[in-house]
Amino acid sequence: MVDARGREIRYLRLSVTDRCNLRCRYCMPAQGVEWVPHSALLRYEEMVRLTALLARLGVDTVRLTGGEPLVRRDLDRLVGALKTTRGIRSVTLTTNALLLERQLPALLRAGLDGVNVSLDTLDRAQYAAITRFDALEQALSGLEAALAAPGLTVKLNCVPLGENDDQLVPLAALARDRELSVRFIELMPIGLGGELPRRTQAQVLARLEAAFGPAVPCPAPALGAGPGRYVKFAGFTGRVGFISAVSHAFCDRCNRVRLTAGGYLKTCLQYRTGVDLKALLDAGASDGVLLAAMEEAIAAKPAAHHFSQGAQPQDEGANMNEIGG
């Protein structure tokens, strides 16, 4: 489906839970998290039904997110069902990887196409400071398991925060000898992300070029690809990417919608605009009613975020663990 501004919507970020086994400081508070009640979370069957309807509107790519998607039981069952949903070509997962090593075999059997591992540092103490858990080793085992899986696309996502400045070069260096994309994601002023120091794409690139020499831009991706922009360094097997929603906004080519753990179809990360599909499901809505609600919401997708202009009344109030990143 094409929205009112000519953007073709093909990509769904599906948040399967707001729960998480970490508490990254830019994403969740240490304590006092108000969980979405279990009864208000979408069931897998509901997720599959809504995804199938979105596929009828043109969505062909689903990324599972959260909270931490691997803390929801039997995620492979959802992956398998989505993979056999008509129109869905790719099902991938964004994870902190703590539970990945154990669950990967079942996920691969279910047809998982790719994994994005979120990892902001290779330093154990720094990892514990950022995520509030001493779990770097588990995360690295998950990453290694993903890299060893044949045919699985693996990307690493790091949010540069200032305190991990010294880790940007070691993280990027992981792409030197491996078929891995290491991406740096600008911290967005959503939820707790508004309160922390950040580094821009230009600042990160300057550090990387000082270590690896000039970055050579990779050709612009095909229309419909994600927002990442990639470079190569001499001698590197993999690529280094930047997702820079603040300094290089990509709203004009945004192809995504989000379904929160509570069943709200969000059409822009920054605004609470969209439609409460869970309420419609609970009221016994037919496929026709759900499709019409989706179409109306997508048509009205906001033109752009306003990260640089301060808060506005209709802004999203939820933290990132509920939205799914």
Ligand code: SAM
């Ligand atoms: N728990 C999984 C993980 O960490 O990969 C999936 C959910 S997490 C919310 C998805 C992504 O959002 C992670 O890569 C995380 O680093 C990123 N994220 C969270 N808050 C953010 C913020 N304020 N700005 C930019 N990225 C953020």
Ligand code: SF4
């Ligand atoms: Fe959990 Fe992911 Fe948020 Fe970290 S970024 S607290 S791993 S949901």
